[in-house]
Amino acid sequence: MGIIERIKEIEAEMARTQKNKATEYHLGQLKAKIAKLRTQLLEPPKGSSGGGDGFEVTKYGHGRVALIGFPSVGKSTLLTMLTGTHSEAASYEFTTLTCIPGVIRYNDTKIQLLDLPGIIEGASEGKGRGRQVIAVAKSSDLVLMVLDASKSEGHRQILTKELEAVGLRLNKRPPQIYFKKKKTGGISFNTTAPLTRIDEKLCYQILHEYKIHNAEVLFREDATVDDFIDVIEGNRKYIKCVYVYNKIDVVGIDDVDRLARQPNSIVISCNLKVKFCCCLKQLNLDRLLARMWEEMGLVRVYTKPQGQQPDFDEPFVLSADRGGCTVEDFCNHVHKTLVKDMKYALVWGTSARHYPQHCGLSHRLEDEDVVQIVKKKEREEGGRGRFKTHSNAPARIADREKKAPLKQ
Numbered sequence: 001m002g003i004i005e006r007i008k009e010i011e012a013e014m015a016r017t018q019k020n021k022a023t024e025y026h027l028g029q030l031k032a033k034i035a036k037l038r039t040q041l042l043e044p045p046k047g048s049s050g051g052g053d054g055f056e057v058t059k060y061g062h063g064r065v066a067l068i069g070f071p072s073v074g075k076s077t078l079l080t081m082l083t084g085t086h087s088e089a090a091s092y093e094f095t096t097l098t099c100i101p102g103v104i105r106y107n108d109t110k111i112q113l114l115d116l117p118g119i120i121e122g123a124s125e126g127k128g129r130g131r132q133v134i135a136v137a138k139s140s141d142l143v144l145m146v147l148d149a150s151k152s153e154g155h156r157q158i159l160t161k162e163l164e165a166v167g168l169r170l171n172k173r174p175p176q177i178y179f180k181k182k183k184t185g186g187i188s189f190n191t192t193a194p195l196t197r198i199d200e201k202l203c204y205q206i207l208h209e210y211k212i213h214n215a216e217v218l219f220r221e222d223a224t225v226d227d228f229i230d231v232i233e234g235n236r237k238y239i240k241c242v243y244v245y246n247k248i249d250v251v252g253i254d255d256v257d258r259l260a261r262q263p264n265s266i267v268i269s270c271n272l273k274v275k276f277c278c279c280l281k282q283l284n285l286d287r288l289l290a291r292m293w294e295e296m297g298l299v300r301v302y303t304k305p306q307g308q309q310p311d312f313d314e315p316f317v318l319s320a321d322r323g324g325c326t327v328e329d330f331c332n333h334v335h336k337t338l339v340k341d342m343k344y345a346l347v348w349g350t351s352a353r354h355y356p357q358h359c360g361l362s363h364r365l366e367d368e369d370v371v372q373i374v375k376k377k378e379r380e381e382g383g384r385g386r387f388k389t390h391s392n393a394p395a396r397i398a399d400r401e402k403k404a405p406l407k408q
């Protein structure tokens with residue numbers, strides 16, 4: 001029997017089993033069995049190098065966003081509109097057969113947007129090109145799940161399940177469980193929060209299923225069986241996802257209103273144009289861009305050479321998910337020896353309590369901060385007090401100050 005058939009069999013057994021206190025342990029064990037099989041399914045077939053037939057596209061820019069969805073929901077139309085890169089769009093399903101990259105330039109940053117073939121139910125088990133498509137989603141910083149507003153609302157659930165089946169966790173944070181395998185010493189089990197959804201015995205059973213007999217386990221929150229399995233498997237990827245309901249031009253206003261209120265959702269139309277200032281724009285694409293940028297959590301940092309105005313032309317772009325946002329991360333971005341040479345950093349912007357703030361390597365920078373690195377041999381900038389943003393610095397810095405007043 002193949003792996004997929006075995007998963008199906010266990011799923012059927014779980015569906016047959018009534019959920020109650022007596023079956024809790026058995027169900028937990030079955031969940032662990034499925035998780036193990038799914039991990040096996042993800043391993044490259046023996047004898048292959050592990051890649052080759054995927055949609056490998058070189059990473060570019062400050063972040064990567066993947067368009068995931070059923071066929072013909074408008075992914076390619078959206079890519080063409082947002083990036084200007086043409087991706088064939090047509091009314092028949094599976095128009096797109098490979099990965100098409102485009103670039104969005106937004107707020108002085110470059111974001112790689114990837115158009116992908118449509119996926120269907122069963123994608124995680126290899127239907128269509130589902131596995132390759134999901135692998136690309138896994139490599140991205142944000143997933144835009146494109147949905148057809150006129151189609152079944154169940155699509156959102158089906159696709160989320162497909163992505164979860166291969167270890168993607170959308171809009172979740174990693175469970176607060178410390179887990180470390182040991183060579184000897186048995187299982188040490190501790191909690192710092194009351195557990196209502198899993199107990200010590202069930203944890204032991206799951207560890208037994210994984211043939212783990214020595215480990216340290218510490219629950220820091222009221223986690224579930226699935227959370228515990230995720231932590232043992234250790235290969236989960238936690239990614240943000242925005243659900244994009246396209247084609248709202250073909251549904252009624254009540255439906256639009258309902259969809260727009262779903263969590264993490266935005267409604268758009270690539271066909272319908274609305275008047276925006278003096279020109280016509282596709283409905284809500286500007287909001288989609290703003291939302292996408294916000295979700296990516298990019299942090300633009302402008303450098304200021306000593307005694308000169310900051311360089312507002314090209315920011316260094318940091319991200320909490322990719323490498324971090326501290327002064328140290330910033331230094332590593334600029335030059336590999338800078339951390340060693342730095343005496344302290346002068347910081348202007350929303351992360352600074354006063355202007356300029358003297359900061360060390362661990363200071364967390366925020367979007368649009370201005371930073372001057374003072375090296376060990378250099379003298380400090382003359383004159384303290386506020387950094388003069390009214391002279392020839394861009395108006396948006398002043399604007400930003402108005403919106404986010406300085407922390408006292």
Ligand SMILES: Nc1nc2c(ncn2[C@@H]2O[C@H](COP(=O)(O)OP(=O)(O)OP(=O)(O)O)[C@@H](O)[C@H]2O)c(=O)[nH]1
Pocket residue numbers: 069070071072073074075076077078088089090091092093094095096097116117118119246247248249250268269270271272
């Ligand atoms: N009414 C309406 N039609 C749209 C909208 N956006 C795209 N379409 C149409 O939907 C059809 C499918 O668009 P595509 O961009 O090819 O969809 P896709 O998701 O890339 O499809 P596959 O590559 O086959 O998975 C085309 O006929 C588009 O013109 C929209 O906002 N409203």
Ligand SMILES: [K+]
Pocket residue numbers: 071072073089090091092093094095096
């Ligand atoms: K299509």
Ligand SMILES: [Mg+2]
Pocket residue numbers: 075076077088089095096115116117118
């Ligand atoms: Mg397409």
